[in-house]
Amino acid sequence: MNLKILLALVFLTATLTASFQSLGQSQEDLPLEVVNYRVAQGTNYFGIPLLRPALWRGKIASASNSTRVITDQDPKSSGPVLSQIPLERAYLEITASALDPKLVGERFEVGVVETRGPLGTKGQIRLVSSSWDTRPDVPTGLAGCSYEIHPHWTLSSFLGTPDKAPLRRAKSIANGDFVKIPSSTLSGKWESFFIVEDKKIVGWRNSRMRAGPDAGGEVIPPGLGVQIVVQAPSVAEKPLVLMGEARKHAFRRPLQVGRNLVSLGHPSPHSLSSILANRDYGFQAGSNSANSDEIQFRNHGRWEVLRYVQGSSGSAEPSWQCLTARYGGKIVNLPLLPAHQAFWIQKVQPDSDFIIPAPAP
Amino acid sequence: MNFGHHTDLFFAKVGFPIRKSSFLPYLLFTALFVLQATPTIGATISVETLSRLKDSSGNDLNNGFVLVGSFLARPDTGGATAISSLFTEDLATTRNNLNSGNYFTIFGEGSVLQGGVQFVGRDYTTPTPSTSTSSFVNYIRTDSVATSLENQSLFLLVFNQSTIGTSSEMMIFRPYLDLDSGLRSAIPEGDQGIFTFSLEAPPTGLLPELFFGKWSDDGETDSDGLRGVFNTVGMSQAFGITSSSTASATNGSPFTYEILANNGPLAYAATGMPNGLQIDTVTGLISGIPNDTAGSYSIVLDSVGGTVTSSKTLTLTLAAVAGNPPVVVTTTNVVNLFAGVSYSNAYTIHAINALSNPPITSYGASNLPAGLSVNTNTGVISGMPTQPITNATIPISAYNGATGYGQFTMTINSPTLSYPTLTFTAGSSSSSPVPTVTSGYQPTAYALGSSLPSGLSLNPTTGVISGTPTIGGTISTSTIGAVNASGVASSVTQEITVNTLRPAINSAPVYTVFNSANAAPYVITTTLTPAVVPPSSFSVSRGSLPTGMSLDTSSGVISGTPVSGKGITVIGLRANNANANGSPVPGGGEAPEFDLTIRVDVNPPVFNQALKKNCAAGFPLNAKNNFLSSANDPETFSLSGAPSWLAIANDGKISGTPPTAGTWIIPVTIANTTLASLRQANTQNLTITAVSSAASAASLGVRPGTFFLNQSLAVTYPSVGFFVTGQDMGADSVTSVNILGLPPGVIFANLADRRRGLLTGTPTAKGTYPCVVYVSNPKGFTRSTMTFEVK
Numbered sequence A: 001m002n003l004k005i006l007l008a009l010v011f012l013t014a015t016l017t018a019s020f021q022s023l024g025q026s027q028e029d030l031p032l033e034v035v036n037y038r039v040a041q042g043t044n045y046f047g048i049p050l051l052r053p054a055l056w057r058g059k060i061a062s063a064s065n066s067t068r069v070i071t072d073q074d075p076k077s078s079g080p081v082l083s084q085i086p087l088e089r090a091y092l093e094i095t096a097s098a099l100d101p102k103l104v105g106e107r108f109e110v111g112v113v114e115t116r117g118p119l120g121t122k123g124q125i126r127l128v129s130s131s132w133d134t135r136p137d138v139p140t141g142l143a144g145c146s147y148e149i150h151p152h153w154t155l156s157s158f159l160g161t162p163d164k165a166p167l168r169r170a171k172s173i174a175n176g177d178f179v180k181i182p183s184s185t186l187s188g189k190w191e192s193f194f195i196v197e198d199k200k201i202v203g204w205r206n207s208r209m210r211a212g213p214d215a216g217g218e219v220i221p222p223g224l225g226v227q228i229v230v231q232a233p234s235v236a237e238k239p240l241v242l243m244g245e246a247r248k249h250a251f252r253r254p255l256q257v258g259r260n261l262v263s264l265g266h267p268s269p270h271s272l273s274s275i276l277a278n279r280d281y282g283f284q285a286g287s288n289s290a291n292s293d294e295i296q297f298r299n300h301g302r303w304e305v306l307r308y309v310q311g312s313s314g315s316a317e318p319s320w321q322c323l324t325a326r327y328g329g330k331i332v333n334l335p336l337l338p339a340h341q342a343f344w345i346q347k348v349q350p351d352s353d354f355i356i357p358a359p360a361p
Numbered sequence B: 001m002n003f004g005h006h007t008d009l010f011f012a013k014v015g016f017p018i019r020k021s022s023f024l025p026y027l028l029f030t031a032l033f034v035l036q037a038t039p040t041i042g043a044t045i046s047v048e049t050l051s052r053l054k055d056s057s058g059n060d061l062n063n064g065f066v067l068v069g070s071f072l073a074r075p076d077t078g079g080a081t082a083i084s085s086l087f088t089e090d091l092a093t094t095r096n097n098l099n100s101g102n103y104f105t106i107f108g109e110g111s112v113l114q115g116g117v118q119f120v121g122r123d124y125t126t127p128t129p130s131t132s133t134s135s136f137v138n139y140i141r142t143d144s145v146a147t148s149l150e151n152q153s154l155f156l157l158v159f160n161q162s163t164i165g166t167s168s169e170m171m172i173f174r175p176y177l178d179l180d181s182g183l184r185s186a187i188p189e190g191d192q193g194i195f196t197f198s199l200e201a202p203p204t205g206l207l208p209e210l211f212f213g214k215w216s217d218d219g220e221t222d223s224d225g226l227r228g229v230f231n232t233v234g235m236s237q238a239f240g241i242t243s244s245s246t247a248s249a250t251n252g253s254p255f256t257y258e259i260l261a262n263n264g265p266l267a268y269a270a271t272g273m274p275n276g277l278q279i280d281t282v283t284g285l286i287s288g289i290p291n292d293t294a295g296s297y298s299i300v301l302d303s304v305g306g307t308v309t310s311s312k313t314l315t316l317t318l319a320a321v322a323g324n325p326p327v328v329v330t331t332t333n334v335v336n337l338f339a340g341v342s343y344s345n346a347y348t349i350h351a352i353n354a355l356s357n358p359p360i361t362s363y364g365a366s367n368l369p370a371g372l373s374v375n376t377n378t379g380v381i382s383g384m385p386t387q388p389i390t391n392a393t394i395p396i397s398a399y400n401g402a403t404g405y406g407q408f409t410m411t412i413n414s415p416t417l418s419y420p421t422l423t424f425t426a427g428s429s430s431s432s433p434v435p436t437v438t439s440g441y442q443p444t445a446y447a448l449g450s451s452l453p454s455g456l457s458l459n460p461t462t463g464v465i466s467g468t469p470t471i472g473g474t475i476s477t478s479t480i481g482a483v484n485a486s487g488v489a490s491s492v493t494q495e496i497t498v499n500t501l502r503p504a505i506n507s508a509p510v511y512t513v514f515n516s517a518n519a520a521p522y523v524i525t526t527t528l529t530p531a532v533v534p535p536s537s538f539s540v541s542r543g544s545l546p547t548g549m550s551l552d553t554s555s556g557v558i559s560g561t562p563v564s565g566k567g568i569t570v571i572g573l574r575a576n577n578a579n580a581n582g583s584p585v586p587g588g589g590e591a592p593e594f595d596l597t598i599r600v601d602v603n604p605p606v607f608n609q610a611l612k613k614n615c616a617a618g619f620p621l622n623a624k625n626n627f628l629s630s631a632n633d634p635e636t637f638s639l640s641g642a643p644s645w646l647a648i649a650n651d652g653k654i655s656g657t658p659p660t661a662g663t664w665i666i667p668v669t670i671a672n673t674t675l676a677s678l679r680q681a682n683t684q685n686l687t688i689t690a691v692s693s694a695a696s697a698a699s700l701g702v703r704p705g706t707f708f709l710n711q712s713l714a715v716t717y718p719s720v721g722f723f724v725t726g727q728d729m730g731a732d733s734v735t736s737v738n739i740l741g742l743p744p745g746v747i748f749a750n751l752a753d754r755r756r757g758l759l760t761g762t763p764t765a766k767g768t769y770p771c772v773v774y775v776s777n778p779k780g781f782t783r784s785t786m787t788f789e790v791k
Helices: A002-021 A075-082 A155-159 B079-096 B109-114 B133-137 B751-756
Strands: A033-039 A042-046 A056-064 A069-072 A090-096 A107-110 A124-126 A146-151 A178-182 A190-198 A201-206 A226-230 A238-246 A258-262 A294-299 A302-309 A319-322 A343-347 B070-072 B103-108 B153-159 B173-176 B196-199 B211-216 B229-234 B246-250 B255-258 B267-271 B277-279 B285-288 B295-304 B309-319 B327-329 B334-338 B343-348 B350-352 B362-365 B372-374 B380-383 B389-399 B403-413 B422-425 B443-448 B456-458 B465-467 B474-484 B489-499 B510-514 B537-542 B549-552 B557-560 B567-576 B594-601 B612-616 B636-639 B662-673 B679-691 B736-740 B758-761 B767-777 B780-790
Touching: A033 A042, A033 B510, A056 A075, A069 A075, A075 A124, B246 B255, B267 B277, B327 B389, B334 B343, B362 B372, B443 B456, B537 B549, B736 B751, B751 B758
Parallel strands: B246 B309, B327 B403, B334 B403, B422 B489, B510 B594, B612 B679
Antiparallel strands: A033 A238, A042 A226, A056 A069, A056 A146, A069 A124, A090 A107, A090 A146, A178 A190, A178 A226, A190 A201, A258 A343, A294 A302, A294 A343, A302 A319, B070 B153, B103 B153, B173 B196, B211 B229, B255 B285, B267 B295, B277 B285, B295 B309, B327 B350, B343 B380, B362 B389, B372 B380, B389 B403, B443 B474, B456 B465, B474 B489, B537 B567, B549 B557, B567 B594, B636 B662, B662 B679, B736 B767, B767 B780
């Protein structure tokens, strides 16, 4: 089956690339979920709740922390796929674990170069350390876990090739629209990208390397929101359609101290309750911005600020309070966090274990 | 010695004071006759309080009874030792200080009140107390009976009778819980404070003596960390009236006499008084202006206890009035005034003076409330009373060489201060009216006794409450006080209502829903201000939501999937804060209507499934599988370069009959238009494979298999099972395989596996199984046979 899937993927990639590139997507395993965006003038905060179609799904036979090698339980099936794994950035995500459910959602960057070839033929996957990983080690407890390998979303796969992306091209970033991605290594820093168009050159570029290589393969890591800044005034909204697989399991998204631009991992609206934003799951309540965790989200054009406020007495339960508007009903149950929008979580303490359960089907 | 059925009593002389020692935390003495307060003897003490004793009439038992105090035995170290130490360290000392002839008995709760446990004490027939501690202690039970007294009350009775002849004489106090039934019964837990005593006639010669005591903190901490002193006060005299037995009075002149009596009588009475005198039966004060025949009066005074009345005769000598005094006329017996109000003539003393009498030269009044005075020339009482007082007797007089007396009653009321109903609105500035006060009362300053609602303030000069309340929907009370120049105060506890503002919806005026996939809900928000109580309900007040969408009226969330296609709908929304947590909110209600424009728009259509169809030459496309799956509301489907036999409808349904076998790859374009009439299109290749003839098992390479009992085919043929076609033909294969007669447990799991040619499962029975193999494709099917084996 898996070989056939791969062949089907190759076939579909060949036959559908032209049409789907205009929509900034790759389609391999159908049917797929759809998330719609509109790129409007100003700064757009987008989240990517879908997965690019899996390259491989399997079960882990063993895992080595020292060599960072994962061995699939079915090398006969996985070998042909893994040995030919596409040379694009990908990650392995644990989708189920009968023995240790806490491992579900853990992500590990796949060394596609190292895996492709002899190692992959044996049904083995080489993991490489990455700042996008959800944990630094490769626990042996991964044996028995189900996993998937997904390619990362990139600028091109999300927004489209330079000629199709809904951004205004320019000679420099100052005159064009651009994309900002939070740096995964430098807290509070951003990487900016734009589509350069200069004479016959059209391509994605990092703003710091205008003359550098094409940046269309720049990764948008899972859980990171992106900003799309449309500078031109009075431009019409441009549609953007994303298709991909829906995550059926819990989504991990480690949080750092300070502001985290978060993208949800599931394609349905979330509430504070559904993302487990409470004391029992590492959220800190206080009395002001310095000692309270906060969430900022866009409510149809307006930024709202939610603060986790300690109860007035010691025994009182902390609660989420909106500082900018008043909502009806219990605010923790409202679907305030649309899947296609990125939002901020501002943390007083880091939370490397922040995890969002999969929505009930 | 046994008294009656239940009680052993002992006597000893009692004295005082008693110093608290380690047992004291467990000791409670309730002075039932005088002291009702529970003693404070340490934080850890556990006490039960006998707050009241009643006589048989239900009155407080204040007399005719000896002391009943309760002691709690130590709860933690054993009854015998604890009780021993109780007397060793206290009553032994007490005994040494006894007056001759004083005796006491102690009994436990069980001995008297419950009737089951006897408390052994000193033999009353040997009234000479020993000064030896040990001797005294010897009378304490040290067995389980004493132990059972832990935490029970002990009662102390003190007598001044030195000899008591028989045991029955001691049974003078017989407690009953239920006087009606006359049954002696145990005191239920928790009822100890209200149990009832019935006093039988005391034996001749037995006169109880009262005994008082109370706890106080002496500031000294003992080794056990507790402190306090228990002081007892022995009474040397018996209950009775002690005030003088003689008094004298003069007709027309004020007279007072106070009945004094031992031990807190409940009431007083006097009979045989001359006219003009009266007795306050509560205080025992005889007062008034006698107006009767001069002479000697024998007045019987009664001091009434709970069950005993003590009487005494007062001899009052009443003298005649000297001269011809004027007759004071009390035309108004009761005068009501207000403190803080200045009266120029609160009362005028009138007197009738015979012409033959000397003229009246002065008037007098006594006991006037502070601030009032009498003009001795005119008899006018005037001034500004400063303190409230109720029913004060004001003796008045007129003098013409002799004094004529009269009296009236005066009540001074507190001045009043009031506001009308005060209602403010949050966020709006307004003022209360000036408060209304008692006529003549002129406040010079106002102050708050308790705070006003946030944003309001009190004018300290005028008493006007004004400002802009910040928090709406509240009803609170505030105390406002006023004072005049003389310091006379008045106050009012005023209810103040602050109405809320109506909630103003401030969420986005335009809600755009793109297609139906994962649409973001619209959540209604209102302005964040404490002036507004949050809305508790929402409604669509005009128009209606697009079909498929709904409003959660409690949370204000609009969600759902619009099914009516793209379009623009304008609706009216209202938020309502008339109620909060089920209670009405002052000023709450529906807010003005808010216009929400809902734009149901479309994003570019997409195919979300591979466009691949299998069919047979000469046969129409399979009607069950001829729709091209898509998303984002495509409105048109079109084909590019399609063969003439192929057509597509705008719902994505393809139709046609391929005339020959072959494969066609045809671009399919789907398109829609946005609300702004912008056309959006997407093209994907459709692959149609037509076969000309039915496949056969041989052409597909279908082969028999050999399986093993109870071994999964996925193990026998890893990794997934046995491909009868020799290879995985793929789930989208044109052909499909089915086999009848397979070994038990071996199956094609689903349609996809039939297309793949994949057998799975676990054989459950050995044997050779001849099977019929069907191979089909859109053109048709073929039938063949082959044999499978399970070893």
